[in-house]
Amino acid sequence: MSEMRTRSETKWGRVWRYDGKRGTVWRIRYRDATGRRVLETLGKEPTWNRKLAERELRRRLVDVERDGFRKPERIRFDDFARAWFRDYLPARNLKATTIKNYRSSLQRHLIPYFGHYHLDTLDNEPELIDRFIAAKLRQGLSPKTVNNLLLDLQVILKTAIRWRLMRTNPVSGANRPKVDQPEMNVLNENEIGTLGAAYTELERQATGDEQAWWRLAHTLTFVALGTALRRGELLALRWRDIQMLEGLLHVREALVAGKLTTPKSRSSRRTIELGPRTLMLLQEHWRRSAYQGDDELVFGHPTLGTPLDPSKLARVYLRPALRRASVTKPFRPFHDLRHTGLTHEAAAGNPHAYIQLKAGHSQGAITERYIHAVQVLFPGAAGRAEERMFGGTLRGR
Numbered sequence: 153m154s155e156m157r158t159r160s161e162t163k164w165g166r167v168w169r170y171d172g173k174r175g176t177v178w179r180i181r182y183r184d185a186t187g188r189r190v191l192e193t194l195g196k197e198p199t200w201n202r203k204l205a206e207r208e209l210r211r212r213l214v215d216v217e218r219d220g221f222r223k224p225e226r227i228r229f230d231d232f233a234r235a236w237f238r239d240y241l242p243a244r245n246l247k248a249t250t251i252k253n254y255r256s257s258l259q260r261h262l263i264p265y266f267g268h269y270h271l272d273t274l275d276n277e278p279e280l281i282d283r284f285i286a287a288k289l290r291q292g293l294s295p296k297t298v299n300n301l302l303l304d305l306q307v308i309l310k311t312a313i314r315w316r317l318m319r320t321n322p323v324s325g326a327n328r329p330k331v332d333q334p335e336m337n338v339l340n341e342n343e344i345g346t347l348g349a350a351y352t353e354l355e356r357q358a359t360g361d362e363q364a365w366w367r368l369a370h371t372l373t374f375v376a377l378g379t380a381l382r383r384g385e386l387l388a389l390r391w392r393d394i395q396m397l398e399g400l401l402h403v404r405e406a407l408v409a410g411k412l413t414t415p416k417s418r419s420s421r422r423t424i425e426l427g428p429r430t431l432m433l434l435q436e437h438w439r440r441s442a443y444q445g446d447d448e449l450v451f452g453h454p455t456l457g458t459p460l461d462p463s464k465l466a467r468v469y470l471r472p473a474l475r476r477a478s479v480t481k482p483f484r485p486f487h488d489l490r491h492t493g494l495t496h497e498a499a500a501g502n503p504h505a506y507i508q509l510k511a512g513h514s515q516g517a518i519t520e521r522y523i524h525a526v527q528v529l530f531p532g533a534a535g536r537a538e539e540r541m542f543g544g545t546l547r548g549r
Contacts, residue, residue: 378430
């Protein structure tokens with residue numbers, strides 16, 4: 153290794169071009185607010201040159217003078233990540249599922265890959281983020297999963313900057329994998345009618361307790377279509393959440409990983425208008441239910457009243473009903489029932505704001521896929537959507 157002659161030096165700092173094993177890089181040296189000498193490798197040519205390095209040195213000197221910048225403590229990513237998880241997350245009042253997801257990202261992906269690197273190395277070598285992206289894609293992770301990991305890493309390193317352990321966040325400028333929006337699978341009017349007939353047939357053929365289960369699955373499916381609720385929201389509904397006389401439904405809770413919790417965001421806590429068919433289904437379901445108290449679940453176990461297992465419900469009842477209805481296209485119970493409900497809302501000509509608030513979307517851009525103002529602002533909108541899905545008359549069960 154040999155140091156090249158291209159350099160500039162003042163009494164405040166120094167810039168020079170360095171020829172090392174990994175190529176030619178540009179470095180700066182200066183003193184922080186405590187008088188400690190700081191050496192930084194900015195990056196390789198041609199990304200960095202003399203002019204850019206001198207500009208970066210001036211920025212550092214301004215930070216020292218104005219903000220009292222101090223040389224960051226040198227710490228490995230794995231040590232910082234564990235401290236972040238232990239000292240930062242608990243005070244954020246996050247949902248248990250969010251904390252679980254962070255733990256999984258760290259333990260399965262981020263610490264195994266970045267753990268041995270020091271934070272200043274990540275700061276000075278942003279190409280490490282690109283290598284991480286390529287490595288995870290080669291492992292077979294989907295672009296969406298890789299993007300989620302990058303989001304987690306960006307949040308973690310943002311805290312490192314605030315704790316003055318890094319200067320920049322290398323994830324911010326990374327080129328992220330392109331995520332193709334999956335095609336929505338939506339039931340048309342004929343398929344919805346055929347699905348209702350299939351449920352009726354399966355219910356009639358069932359005996360004993362199974363008949364109650366098929367009736368429950370039938371009602372739940374069509375309430376899902378009429379309300380476009382998320383799976384967890386639907387399974388967490390209590391009778392106190394439904395105002396039968398006013399025709400309103402309040403989303404206050406969600407069932408996530410078998411536990412009742414608050415909805416995923418502030419916009420998810422909402423009130424929606426019930427169309428006449430959905431209201432009728434809920435009234436019939438309440439009259440048949442053995443659990444009619446305000447705090448009882450609307451869609452609970454028929455004989456126990458306890459929360460349902462959504463995976464078993466989909467596997468044993470919803471999917472067989474779709475097969476009986478000859479719905480052969482890929483269709484995810486619950487998820488695509490919500491897509492179907494929202495798409496028919498848009499097709500019925502209901503306003504964008506109505507659909508956004510009904511869906512519980514925090515941003516209007518998300519709703520562009522289908523196009524919930526407070527439902528009372530658009531009286532009759534729920535009825536128009538049901539008219540498109542189910543026809544002009546209420547079909548009996």
